[in-house]
Amino acid sequence: MDVKQVFDSLARQEQPPIAVDVSQAIAAGHAMRRRQRAAVAGISAVAVAAALVAWTVHPWSGQRDIVAVAAPVPTAPAVPSATATPRPTYKGFASLKKKFPPKGKIASVPPLLMWVSDAPSKNELFLCESGPNGGSCSGFPPLAAKEFARPQGKLRGVGVWFGVAKDDVHGVTVITKDGRKFPGSLTRGVAAGLGLWAVEYPSGAEVRTIVVTGARGETLQRIA
Known part of the structure; x- marks a missing residue:
């Protein structure tokens, strides 16, 4: 029995009888299922992102913590200024x-x-x-x-x-x-x-x- 036959049967059993648009009901059901799938997909995406963040911050127990250390840049040794050796000054x-x-x-x-x-x-x-x-x-x-x-x-x-x-x-x-x-x-x-x-x-x-x-x-x- 397909969905249309189910709705027709239910409509005949309702007292007082009501008019049911089966096509609209089917379309509404499809829309509800699409919203549910989108919500589930959104929740799954958030969960995956959270898991990735958690893995980045707290890697698994077998993974070593990687710490970035800024290595000091070597500087050129100071070069003494070139000055002439002073000559002695004698009297006369x-x-x-x-x-x-x-x-x-x-x-x-x-x-x-x-x-x-x-x-x-x-x-x-x-x-x-x-x-x-x-x-x-x-x-x-x-x-x-x-x-x-x-x-x-x-x-x-x-x-x-x-x-x-x-x-x-x-x-x-x-x-x-x-x-x-x-x-x-x-x-x-x-x-x-x-x-x-x-x-x-x-x-x-x-x-x-x-x-x-x-x-x-x-x-x-x-x-x-």
Whole structure:
């Protein structure tokens, strides 16, 4: 028996009889079932979304908790500012430099400031030095062909020898009578083809030899 026959039977049994539009009743039944299915579908969608949220926040017991940690971004090490090493200022340095202007650059050869200046004599230069004992300038002739370096003086009361050298020279070392060696400071290219050097050693020690060496450490000259 189909739905239309059921409604017709019910209509005949009703007292007093009423008019029933079977087609409208069927359409209403279909609409009610569609609303029920939509409601069920909506509830199911909400339930699925809630389940997904719950799984995201609280994963199952076998799942490890994943914690996002912000890794610190490494920063470049601070680079110290490049500043020139200050030269010592000795008494009388400014006036000596004014009287004997540098012919080239001023060399910081600890413990001295040294430079080369023009001399009034032909074929001669002045070697000027300024240090803890004051300053002075003294003339020297050009180095000979086989001469690589020359001592120009020794400071009073302290163990310091100083002098000039050709640009072929890369090292000057003092050897004392008891065999100790004291390497000196050397600045090359102070003037045309010339460098300046100074060697400190313990005050009171006796110097036996000054050894002049080249770029490969070879001995160029020994000064007794």
